[in-house]
Amino acid sequence: MLAHVGGSMSQLLVKNAIVGRLVSAKSNLQSMMEMPTLKRARSTPAARPKKIAVEGNIATGKSSFIRLLEAESPEWMVVPEPVARWTNISNDEEGSEVTLSQKSGGNLLQMFYDDIKRWSYTFQSYALLSRMRLQRNPLPDALCEAKNPVQFFERSLQSDRYIFAKNCFESGVMSETEWNIYQDWSTYLLHALGELRLDGIIYLRAEPEICYQRMQKRGRPEESGVTLDYLKCLHEKHESWLYRNEVVVDQTLQDVPIFIIDCNEEFIDDKPNQEKMMQSVRKFVKGDTSVCDSGIDSTNSSLDSIADTSGSDIEY
Numbered sequence: 001m002l003a004h005v006g007g008s009m010s011q012l013l014v015k016n017a018i019v020g021r022l023v024s025a026k027s028n029l030q031s032m033m034e035m036p037t038l039k040r041a042r043s044t045p046a047a048r049p050k051k052i053a054v055e056g057n058i059a060t061g062k063s064s065f066i067r068l069l070e071a072e073s074p075e076w077m078v079v080p081e082p083v084a085r086w087t088n089i090s091n092d093e094e095g096s097e098v099t100l101s102q103k104s105g106g107n108l109l110q111m112f113y114d115d116i117k118r119w120s121y122t123f124q125s126y127a128l129l130s131r132m133r134l135q136r137n138p139l140p141d142a143l144c145e146a147k148n149p150v151q152f153f154e155r156s157l158q159s160d161r162y163i164f165a166k167n168c169f170e171s172g173v174m175s176e177t178e179w180n181i182y183q184d185w186s187t188y189l190l191h192a193l194g195e196l197r198l199d200g201i202i203y204l205r206a207e208p209e210i211c212y213q214r215m216q217k218r219g220r221p222e223e224s225g226v227t228l229d230y231l232k233c234l235h236e237k238h239e240s241w242l243y244r245n246e247v248v249v250d251q252t253l254q255d256v257p258i259f260i261i262d263c264n265e266e267f268i269d270d271k272p273n274q275e276k277m278m279q280s281v282r283k284f285v286k287g288d289t290s291v292c293d294s295g296i297d298s299t300n301s302s303l304d305s306i307a308d309t310s311g312s313d314i315e316y
């Protein structure tokens with residue numbers, strides 16, 4: 001009897017507890033629905049952002065160029081290369097994630113250039129991982145509301161692999177086993193994370209000698225031992241892929257348009273040139289590939305010919 005009473009009591013308590021939880025869940029739901037200011041965790045993008053990679057040799061001017069892009073439209077965002085992660089000098093916003101390698105205090109870029117044979121596999125793995133992580137970050141809310149959002153990536157997972165890692169293998173500093181393992185998991189990740197598919201590539205093209213001068217002028221300490229020969233090797237890989245179209249590095253890139261900009265000349269302080277450059281980029285972003293045929297030269301004469309065909313029907 002007692003047991004029965006006890007049983008009924010506990011059943012009642014359990015029932016009450018369930019009802020109580022249901023009631024409180026319902027009232028929570030009600031109050032949530034009644035709260036007009038309740039913030040959603042993350043907006044869902046109104047449109048899939050176009051993804052465009054900005055490629056080019058070391059010190060060709062990519063960072064300078066993407067700063068121009070960033071200022072061009074509120075619907076454009078840039079994803080810079082995570083070089084601060086590799087050198088451990090994180091100047092990211094407060095609250096951003098601190099990676100394991102940052103905690104350990106290494107300067108992987110320095111380690112790589114000091115002893116490429118020892119660190120090439122480690123560097124290439126980490127470069128790919130950190131690039132992937134950054135490029136997959138959710139879109140900021142402002143871009144979720146944009147009608148024509150565009151993300152510009154400073155370099156891509158493909159250049160990581162087919163320019164840098166491949167060069168390490170071909171120049172003998174990465175062993176065949178390391179190269180095979182790197183390829184194995186980078187292929188797996190590239191396919192598993194299909195959302196990083198590119199819609200276009202902008203190739204900033206400059207002679208390796210010019211890049212070498214700019215690199216020296218910039219004076220990043222880690223790069224003090226980088227040779228002109230190394231830049232020539234990287235240049236040749238860029239040219240074969242993006243200029244001469246000799247290799248299809250990845251099936252997903254087969255029909256992706258490539259817009260080549262000649263960056264041999266100074267454009268940093270040249271406002272009219274910058275404006276023409278941005279006009280062509282706007283056309284390219286809109287899907288007008290006529291700019292790819294004519295290319296763009298940062299010398300005035302060639303830029304004029306681009307300006308003739310670019311018109312002024314700019315949407316962004």
Ligand SMILES: Nc1ncnc2c1ncn2[C@@H]1O[C@H](COP(=O)(O)OP(=O)(O)OP(=O)(O)O)[C@@H](O)[C@H]1O
Pocket residue numbers: 056057058059060061062063064065081214215217218263264265266267268
């Ligand atoms: N068109 C240009 N004319 C003259 N100087 C330039 C030009 N573009 C960039 N520079 C200078 O060259 C240096 C390298 O430029 P930047 O850092 O933009 O290159 P990057 O391509 O981003 O390099 P990295 O491959 O190392 O990321 C900087 O000092 C920059 O001011």
Ligand SMILES: Nc1nc(=O)c2ncn([C@H]3C[C@H](O)[C@@H](CO)O3)c2[nH]1
Pocket residue numbers: 058081083109112123124127128155159160161164165223
């Ligand atoms: N080995 C190697 N693999 C990469 O994927 C890669 N991406 C960038 N870099 C180097 C070039 C500049 O020094 C510096 C900044 O671009 O980092 C790389 N080096």
